[in-house]
Amino acid sequence: MEIQANEILSIIGPANSGKTSFLRTLNRLNELQTNVTMEGTVELDNQDIQKIDIELLRKRVGMVFALPTPLPLSILENVTYGVKMHGINNKKRLRDIAERALQQGYLWDEVKDRLHESAFKLSGGQQQRLCIARTLAVEPEVILFDEPCSGLDPISTAKVEEAILELKKNYTIVLVTNNVKQAARVGDRTAFFLNGDLIEIDKTDKIFTAPRDQRTDDYIRGKFG
């Protein structure tokens, strides 16, 4: 399976179909669990990711989780956390990186006057955009989104989708989503997973109008899921 540069790939499928597990192999986050086995290879720009330094890999391949997970730090510290861990400590530089990232996450205007407040004071939608900014701050090449809007209201969801569409210009995006319509709105291509297998992957409008596999069609129409 191939993921193309600067595309948004949506991954859809019923619960437990392996979408999240698949996503987590892309940044080797599944290796945090101890009872995991893997077969096959994943390559980033033709380089086996098992051979890349794991911390560098996770810098290049960022992730935004389903529920907003701000760290127990201020807004500014949240955004610059990853950057600091990679060795940048200059206060001015951190501030600039944070501003850029927050702007890319469509959050800057709402928080620019309260960067030192606790991140927990933000609303759910704002926290999720903070998590996006936090991931953007380390300047990844790929961003993995794991059902990022599942805990959000429709307005926040729209804002996040808007951000994702904008981000496509500079990043490659893989979006796992439970919401079939979101996949149709946002994705350039869509992949359908079922019971741990990749059933079909193709351009989004083709998947949604004339899928090759019957199961894909059934899922999209809501016959199961």
Next chain:
Amino acid sequence: MKRTYLSQKIAFSFLFLATLLVVIPVGLIVVIIVEKGIPAITWQFLTDIPRQGMRAGGIFPAIVGTVYLVVGAIIFALPIGLLAAVYLSEYARDNLLSRMIRLAIVNLAGVPSVVYGLFGLALFVIYFRLGTSILSGSLTLGIMILPIIITTSREALESVPYSFREVSRSLGASKWQTIRHIVLPNALPGILTGTILGLGRAAGETAPILFTVAAFYLPQLPKSLFDQAMALPYHLYVISTQVPNVDEKIRYGTALVLLTLVLCMNLLAIIIRYRFRKKKSW
């Protein structure tokens, strides 16, 4: 129907009575010691050395000795115990080794205090030739409170939500960076609580210091780690059982100082634990 509610009332009354039986004596003990010990508490009592074969004067050397011992114990137990807790919480997998470690900790926690005294005697005083000294006593007490530090620190570390670690790692931080910047700082209140509880325990123990450091009567303060020292718990024991005709008020006064020291530390630990539980934003 009425009979079952009657039996419930009777049962609950008994349970309440039993609770009173546990709690009231505590209050009584504290009250008695305070009442009879307060008359002895003067500035002189706290800062003077014992005189007239400990029948008069003060308990200053014992207070100082206890402080040295307790500080020594924590200097030994905290780093080792904290890192051991980090191992158990962050690195250990569910295998034979970690079960053995857990078992060892349960055991260390249950070893009788006088057996620690024997161990301290055999290992530090005799084998390592440290003699009866503050060093021997502190090391012995340190091993004794190690399980407390490990257990409370581990609980504190484990209570930090897993999602924080996951986020940190996904941004490219290493395991140790995550521990150092996220896990440890957020576990600090719990670790502090455990440390204070360990200090309180070390301050009150007599048996481990009987053969490793305790001096019956030492009018001058210890000058080095290799000196013997007096200590509050041992001093209380001595003036209650070995020295006749000690003024009752001195005995109660010593008990009061020791009790106050230990209870204040425990109270502090409880308060810290309570306040941080309320403050936790997650």
Next chain:
Amino acid sequence: MRKFKEFIIEKLILLCGLTSILFVALIFVFLLKEGLAVFKAVTSVGFLFGKSWYPISEPPQLGILPLILGSLLVTLGATVISVPIGAACAIYIAEIAPLKTKEILKAGIELLAAIPSVVLGFIGMVTLVPWVKTIFAIPTGLTALSGSIILAFMAMPTIVSIAEDALYSVPKSYKEGALALGATHWQSIYRVILPAASSGILAAVMLGIGRVIGETMAVMMITGNAAVIPQSFLQPVRTLTATIAAEMGEAVVGSEHYFALFAIGIVLFVLSFIINVTADLFLHKRNVQ
């Protein structure tokens, strides 16, 4: 460079994790080192079951049966007092006490647990012992009974807090099911919750017993220190722990007396090992269910 530093730190962490095993092993080894030597002077049967403990006579008589019985008697008495009261208190705190009272009670129990044993021994000496002497009209109040009562107070916090944890961790659905079927609160407690928490409560009792057997200072000050086989609760007795504490000061290093005291240490260590491991097994079994 950072990677190297982290490697060292992580090795250090592993080392510290292993220290607990190291220390248990060290304690056992050193106890054995000094204690096994006693079996040159007496057989193990003679040691464990010998009825006379006169270590400074010539030749020394090193039978610890009176001491074992002393410990046993005092422990038995303490258990009989502390288990029902402690369990009842745990039930009250876990099930019946209103929230604010619960917090205060738990803090109170924690403070009771923190009282140093020498302080409890002191209080026992000046209040309980004369009282026992008067009430029972016996020559001295330094008896096994006095020891049992004070030790019961030392065991109770352990029993109460662990039993309370056990009761608290019974799934709410058990209780709700019983109540939905029409049981009273009390019936739900003794028919459903208590049985469900039984292994945890058993563990609590065992740990309480373990605490009592290991107690030194309080018994030394209250039980009278007569190393003879006890005939009743109203007599002075001597426990294993008090023997070590009282006599080690006089024992010459390297003498049979010295070795014998270490041998007693071995007995205590093994006893506490068995009790703690078993209790932990019960607690772990409960957690798994």
